[in-house]
Amino acid sequence: MTAVSSGRSTPEALLTESAVPRRWLTTTDHKRIALLTGATALVVFLAMGVLALLMRYQLSRPDNRFLSDQVYDEIFTIHGSGMIYLAITPFALALGLYLVPLQVGAPNVAAPRTTMTGYWLYLFGAIAMLSGFSVSTGAASDGWTEYTPLSDSRFSPGAGQDLWILGVFLSTLGMILIGGTVLWTALLKRAPGMTMLRLPVFTWSVIATNLMVIGAFPALLVALGLVVVGRMAPSIFLDNLWNIGYQNLFWFYGHPVVYVMFFPFVGAVAEVLATFAGRRFFGYRGTALALLAFAALSMSVWGHHMFVTGQSADDYYSLTSIALLIPAGVEYFGMLGTILGGRLVFRAPMLFALAFIPQFLVGGLTGIMVATPVLDYQEYGSYFVVAHFHYTLLAGSVFGLFAGIYFWFPKMTGRVLDERLGRWHFWLMVIGTNVTFLPMFWLGMHGMPRRIAGYLPEDGFGTLNLVSSLGSFVLALSMLVFVYNLVFTLRRPATAPADPWRGFTLEWATSSPPPALNFEHIALPPITSYAPLLDLRERQAATEGAG
Amino acid sequence: MNRAALVVFGWAAFNALLTVVLVIYSARDPFPLIVYSSGVVLVGVFGTIVLLAARRGRTELAYRTATRSTSAAFLGIAAALIGLGFVYGWFLMLIALYPLVMAGVLVRGERVDRRTVPDERITPAQLRSGQIWPQWVPTELGAPAQPIEQPRDAEQPSTQERSVDGEPAPAPPARARLGMRTALAVLEPLTGITRRLRGGRGARSR
Numbered sequence: 065m066t067a068v069s070s071g072r073s074t075p076e077a078l079l080t081e082s083a084v085p086r087r088w089l090t091t092t093d094h095k096r097i098a099l100l101t102g103a104t105a106l107v108v109f110l111a112m113g114v115l116a117l118l119m120r121y122q123l124s125r126p127d128n129r130f131l132s133d134q135v136y137d138e139i140f141t142i143h144g145s146g147m148i149y150l151a152i153t154p155f156a157l158a159l160g161l162y163l164v165p166l167q168v169g170a171p172n173v174a175a176p177r178t179t180m181t182g183y184w185l186y187l188f189g190a191i192a193m194l195s196g197f198s199v200s201t202g203a204a205s206d207g208w209t210e211y212t213p214l215s216d217s218r219f220s221p222g223a224g225q226d227l228w229i230l231g232v233f234l235s236t237l238g239m240i241l242i243g244g245t246v247l248w249t250a251l252l253k254r255a256p257g258m259t260m261l262r263l264p265v266f267t268w269s270v271i272a273t274n275l276m277v278i279g280a281f282p283a284l285l286v287a288l289g290l291v292v293v294g295r296m297a298p299s300i301f302l303d304n305l306w307n308i309g310y311q312n313l314f315w316f317y318g319h320p321v322v323y324v325m326f327f328p329f330v331g332a333v334a335e336v337l338a339t340f341a342g343r344r345f346f347g348y349r350g351t352a353l354a355l356l357a358f359a360a361l362s363m364s365v366w367g368h369h370m371f372v373t374g375q376s377a378d379d380y381y382s383l384t385s386i387a388l389l390i391p392a393g394v395e396y397f398g399m400l401g402t403i404l405g406g407r408l409v410f411r412a413p414m415l416f417a418l419a420f421i422p423q424f425l426v427g428g429l430t431g432i433m434v435a436t437p438v439l440d441y442q443e444y445g446s447y448f449v450v451a452h453f454h455y456t457l458l459a460g461s462v463f464g465l466f467a468g469i470y471f472w473f474p475k476m477t478g479r480v481l482d483e484r485l486g487r488w489h490f491w492l493m494v495i496g497t498n499v500t501f502l503p504m505f506w507l508g509m510h511g512m513p514r515r516i517a518g519y520l521p522e523d524g525f526g527t528l529n530l531v532s533s534l535g536s537f538v539l540a541l542s543m544l545v546f547v548y549n550l551v552f553t554l555r556r557p558a559t560a561p562a563d564p565w566r567g568f569t570l571e572w573a574t575s576s577p578p579p580a581l582n583f584e585h586i587a588l589p590p591i592t593s594y595a596p597l598l599d600l601r602e603r604q605a606a607t608e609g610a611g
Numbered sequence: 612m613n614r615a616a617l618v619v620f621g622w623a624a625f626n627a628l629l630t631v632v633l634v635i636y637s638a639r640d641p642f643p644l645i646v647y648s649s650g651v652v653l654v655g656v657f658g659t660i661v662l663l664a665a666r667r668g669r670t671e672l673a674y675r676t677a678t679r680s681t682s683a684a685f686l687g688i689a690a691a692l693i694g695l696g697f698v699y700g701w702f703l704m705l706i707a708l709y710p711l712v713m714a715g716v717l718v719r720g721e722r723v724d725r726r727t728v729p730d731e732r733i734t735p736a737q738l739r740s741g742q743i744w745p746q747w748v749p750t751e752l753g754a755p756a757q758p759i760e761q762p763r764d765a766e767q768p769s770t771q772e773r774s775v776d777g778e779p780a781p782a783p784p785a786r787a788r789l790g791m792r793t794a795l796a797v798l799e800p801l802t803g804i805t806r807r808l809r810g811g812r813g814a815r816s817r
Contacts, residue, residue, distance in 0.1 A: 090679045092721075172676045177721065180680035184687025192691065226698040234694060244657075251615035251661055252670050260614045275622050278657050279650040292697065309642055316646045360622055363650060364629040367643060377643070380636035384629065 094173035098162035124533035136517035137205035144208035160270035166571035169255025185238030193231025196224035204228030213301035243277030257591035269331025284317035329464025341406025354394035385435030412486030416467035427455030448508025478558030492542035499535025568595035613665035619658030685714035
């Protein structure tokens, strides 16, 4: 776009006038910031997947000496930390950053420079954490929880541990900035006509997510500050008050972050289900309310991670954890109700969304199990817990993530991902995920502890571990198919129409990819409900029918 | 009260209620209470800022955004250097002053000129007064739009409906009492079932 003859220039013109690399690195366009964040998170996700393969190879047979104990500890620590702090959380928030301004009809995110600062903090945080592998003492090796006193300077000396703290601090601060600006946009920068009860389900899920970010993420910054103090003066952790204090602070962040990692994908699945069922989302208000209640309850359950310390109020945390079933049930009711009444179209996004439903259920229900004290005392620290959270985060969140990627990729790039490769990706991922993580439930119940670099033949864990490891390589193959699909599609010309799926929400009313200020000449269709484009089609059909 | 702020305050209030219940179970251990209350206060403060911003009319769409974010990059570099100062030595914190100063110098220049407008046919005065809004052309997605004169509700601009083809768009849902709204929200799935059985709007659309 060019500057206007009157001497006034448009933001769109100013946004597109510099050279390409600089345009991206100094951008204030929410879509570009989101794509930078999402692409970085995707690269980290694949790198952390490679670390997972190394672990699975190590555990594929008894008494394997492929990795030393110390290196194994570093790998599982960075795998867990990288996935949570640097991959899935940033990707979840990036999806909200890309879509919320579009869905609420805003031309940009509020405070885009603050949002971009969030990206830089996240990027430098990721570099700091991963550079731990390059220092002589190795990367951090105390697990993603970094419990004290294990993480203080007496037991974990070296710069790798410090770099881990710095990396997590910077990336978490970055996520707070991104989450805050997106929440502000959803609450205060809506287009005329976009009332709160006309927000799409995805936007509601992002609102609930970012409320948790605002309320819970600062606790991690305080916890990390405590570890820094402890590394300077380790004697403070001789008093168990601070060790338990650290756990309270950490888990006050650590439980809600799990919800931050799946709420946007629940929203994505809801949008995909509605679009590919050809009908508006079932139980909209109930689901919006359930998302908020779910998020609020998630803030109150952190103590169930601390049952075995003997210093948490078991009854309270067990009660609130079980109460999570109510809003979760309402959400599931909405998703199933949407499918039951619709004409289903089984494209790749829909396949991922459909698989999300039962797989996430397994993760959720086993979560309620381990949030019950008597079962938690039995399963704590075992592979049962590993299986549970991988069903939540990989079989649940990552399937929702891919549903979102396949669904919104045309909008973001102007290109539709190859459908045949998408189906290969889906089926390999379903097989890989379940073959990898289902055996872990049995391993845990038979007593295999998590975070061990090996086991003996007489332990009897060999067969199930071998099956699990084979599954992980199928999972890796599915990721290779996805990466090939991504590269293959990005090399093709951008020919995707504005609305390839007959979507319902405002982002489909603009070009693919959208212009700098989202909607050409800031014009929007009338916003009459949470599915404005469906309303428009219904009105057009009614008019044509009457004519 | 502004509905956006109401959502934030409602969410904080539910958490406050859960904190009160925690007091019953964990009165002798104040640490979890302090942690949880701090989280609730943070959300409450955010809600207050949202409310104040809404009351001051800070709800207009942000077309005058900055066009560059070089200052953000310098700020990020400064933060990383300050953090590395804890790991490798305090001198790095001194180096961090340079990108901080750079960020400070650049931040003002990145702001968009006051004369900048989202559409060349709209004057800044019209945009500020909220007296103009482009018309969307439904037959061509993303097609150029024509600015049309249209008064906007000064008090609640975000609930203002636009008209496309001369016909007034459906009004926003009527206000109901909180109890009734909550009950409706809970019963929505059931009402959806009824609607589907009747073959109404909730049924399949294509």
